[in-house]
Amino acid sequence: MPESDTARSEGSSGFAPAAPLELRHVTKRYPGQSSPAIDDLSLEVPAGEVCVLVGPSGSGKTTAMRLINRMIELTSGDIILGGSSVLERRPDELRREIGYVIQQIGLFPHQSVGENIATVPRLLGWDKARIARRSDELLELVGLDPEEMRGRYPAQLSGGQRQRVGVARALAADPPLMLMDEPFGAIDPINRERLQDEFLRLQATVRKTVVFVTHDIDEAIKMGDRIAILREGGVLAQYAPPAELLSRPADDFVAQFVGADRGLKRLALTTLGDVDLIQPNGLAPSGRRVPLASTVRDALSMILTAGGQPLTVVDDDDHVAGLVTLELVGGLLGTDGALDGALDGARDGGDGSDGASGAAGEGGRSS
Amino acid sequence: MIVLASAGPVIPVFGGAPSSYACERANRLFCPDWVSQNWSNVLWPALRQHVVLSVVAVVIGFVIAFALALLAYRRRAVERPIILISGILYTIPSLALFEILVPIKALGLSVRTAEVALVSYTLLILFRNIVTGLRNVPDDVREAARGMGMTARQSLWRVELPLALPSIIAGVRIATVTVIALGTVASYICDQGLGVPIFQAIQDGVFKTELIVAGGLAVALALFADGLLVLLQRALTPWSRARAR
Secondary structure (H helix, E strand, O other), X not given: OHHHXXXXXXXXXXXXXXXXXXXXXXXXXXXXXXXXXXXXXEEEEOOOOEEEEEOOOOOOHHXXXXXXXXXOOOOEEEEEEXXXXXXXXXXXHHHHOEEEEEOOOOOOOOOOHHHHHOHHHHHOOOOHHHHHHHHHHHHHHOOOOHHHHOOOOHHHOOHHHHXXXXXXXXXXOXXXXXXXXXXXXXXXXXXXXXXHHHHHXXXXXXXXXXXXXXXXXXXXXXXXXXXXXXXXXXXEEEEEOHHHHHHOOOOHHHHHHHOOOHHHHHHHHOEHHHEXXXXXOOXXXXXXXXXXXXXXHHHHHHHHHOOOOOEEEEXXXXXXXXXXXXXXXXXXXXXXXXXXXXXXXXXXXOOOOOOEOOOHHHHHHOO | OHHHHHHHHHOOOOXXXXXXXXXXXXXXXXXXXXXXXXXXXHXXXXXXXXXXXXXXXHXXXXXXXXXXHHHHHHOHHHHHHHHHHHHHHHHOOHHHHHHHHOOOOOOOOOHHHHHHHHHHHHHHHHHHHHHHHHHOOOXXXXXXXXXXXXXXXXXXXXXXXXXXXXXXHHHHXXXXXXXXXXXHHHHHHHOOOOHHHHHHHHHHOOOOHHHHHHHHHHHHHHHHHHHHHHHHHHHHOHXXXXXXX
């Protein structure tokens, strides 16, 4: 992980860049309520992976997240972070080692951007020079100009800038785990997509273990390495990588929650580079051009708007890689075997020879 | 006889230098000469006493109200009783309150009595503003402070109190102006402050210069203190004026 060198060199306060997280039979019962808010929830998040908690309101997804940093105390069960139980830690010390981003962000209005980012390092007693270096580094990491931004107050920022500062603040002390509660929920759709992409790029660099809460299944599929779908009453309905969730929903609840368009969502996880394109075989390529990195779903949309005409797929150097047609896409979806084969191949580390090359999950999000 | 008898006592005797005699005798409302001759021996000491009287009252009132407000912020149950008691203190007419306090042995006709009364008028204003300021801190900010690992004390001193400052200082401004105004009444029992020349003028009946000057000084002092507190707030809360660019 050479990309994380900067984060690691600054974060020398004694903990690893990422830590595995495990929830063991976690139950939360509020006094005076007959049914638990979280019911026997068990899941493991490997170090450096994004686990999305998703579900309808009342499913306890935010509660489950807040149990991890002990904003809420669990009733029974255990939560293991980096090998030791969070229950053995002092809550405030534990929280300093867990990045925390909430929907309203909660920047401190009376502090400048730089002071906001310095919050946890100050609590940890870093010296001033180190904090200043770290704060500038993080501003750059989230795509903000330190010179221009560090002295501003939150009231002087746009919604997107506030969100970025919120993420920088959560990352400041290089926590091994990040908790994000609908972090993009209050952002307009266009900026939300941009922030999601930015976060995925950022995550590819810092490789934190992330628990991400959302009610939006599309966001879950885009952001998650694994998705935990919770149903009402805090019961885990299914915990699986996005591709598996879409191809093999565990029950009707999951199928309904991921939506009737789960076929299209699967196409969105696959790029044209992952499928066997039709070779033009000497025919002059015609029709609209589409980059190899596009998702099959986008390609399908372009074919449909072009009245069903095939598209020419081109790589980064504008060389023709092949053609994509309506029939090809229909074949991927219709005969269930083709796309599932690719997805299985990706999961089992197989060769993906049965219709599409592997790594659909990875390929779909590396753009 | 009647003319002499009525003219005699109404001419004030103190500080009556010959040069201002004509003015006083003419019984005009305002005699500049009287002001310049009595500034250093009457007005300036009264003003200084008044400043001390007010500052002491506001500081003591703030310390008590601050402690009570923190208590009420943590334990909501005590908020109503505190508001009730300080509200009763606030509504007692000031002269009546002085009369109630004077018979108390430890107080009597002293500055202490005046201060107790003045402090009691600041409590409700200061308490309410401090509690309101703290309660108005946005929930997401409090949540973020806790979620990042601040202890309750760190969150209070580093986040919640700074954000409550505009409301707290607004309370101090009202309390200060109130105390400066009421402080003139305090002279009734303790012979201190700008109330002294005012009461003197009321007793004298006709000569109004000292009443006007002392009253004017009280108003000027209130405005000056208020302005000073505005400047203090600006210095302490630069963020409150930051707006989107």
